């Protein structure tokens with residue numbers, strides 16, 4: 001993330017502009033919390049949880065300290081732990097795997113679709129073993145995974161689904177929000193997310209009241225009542241200041257997501273048909289929220305350097321596939337065994353996108369990409 005600069009660069013994401021747009025109400029909300037003397041597990045969290053659950057078309061939201069904690073606690077709340085296997089995407093941010101590892105269970109990677117960055121359900125079925133307890137699809141870049149196919153598999157094999165919705169606030173699958181109904185979905189409110197706060201934050205949404213109750217206990221030292229500890233919980237609470245900020249931003253989420261979609265449409269038409277560049281594909285029945293606009297090309301590093309020279313900031317999501325990260329050395333399939341994840345890592349490049357990117361900036365990005373494609377296409 002780069003702050004708006006005087007040099008006229010196109011920033012990848014402008015977090016300061018997001019603050020500026022809602023500054024008076026944000027400052028007032030923070031002041032209200034400071035004045036209240038109540039900083040944890042208070043009325044702002046309670047109100048945000050109710051509003052976020054409604055937004056996600058479900059009954060319960062439980063605020064926690066981060067997206068990683070939301071995933072980890074959702075898995076623990078479902079009883080998943082040592083000896084269990086959880087199917088995770090090979091192509092994702094490492095937090096999706098780390099959350100599984102943190103419960104003591106084993107992440108089992110499965111490849112994405114060839115042309116869509118989410119789990120390939122056909123390959124998921126092949127990876128299910130008697131130890132598999134859950135599927136952990138990631139709605140990567142804001143694009144919903146193929147939930148119908150995954151739910152069918154989960155039903156047939158008696159598995160839970162814990163959705164990693166860290167990049168998908170407000171996205172829809174077959175008309176319903178990610179997290180709707182009986183789903184269990186984990187969200188991150190990291191500052192750069194579509195719904196972000198001023199630090200770390202996360203939430204689990206669920207339609208299951210018993211799971212919501214367990215999560216409230218787990219996030220608060222395993223305690224429902226002060227000094228009565230029913231289980232070995234942890235300390236993972238979304239604080240009152242972040243909750244107050246998130247309530248303000250939630251009211252603007254659809255409009256901010258709408259701006260992202262308009263920019264994505266601009267990119268899709270402005271970059272259509274360029275040789276050697278694959279544009280993101282929207283799967284039928286899905287309404288993505290364009291957390292990222294990620295293209296693929298075999299000459300990724302060249303494109304990145306060209307855009308940099310034209311003043312356009314880009315990022316790579318993600319440059320090292322998780323199975324090749326030192327964190328999983330000796331505990332994940334070896335190099336070459338997850339070729340789709342490995343080629344995504346070599347090819348992906350995310351262009352600037354966000355609710356505060358101007359159309360003129362997006363047009364500059366398009367011009368710079370087109371210029372590169374035309375040069376690259378020349379003999």
Ligand SMILES: Cc1ncc(COP(=O)(O)O)c(C=O)c1O
Nearest residue numbers: 066067068093095096166188190
């Ligand atoms: C796909 C995905 N899963 C999980 C996380 C973890 O969220 P957090 O950073 O809030 O722990 C992130 C973001 O960082 C993410 O992008």
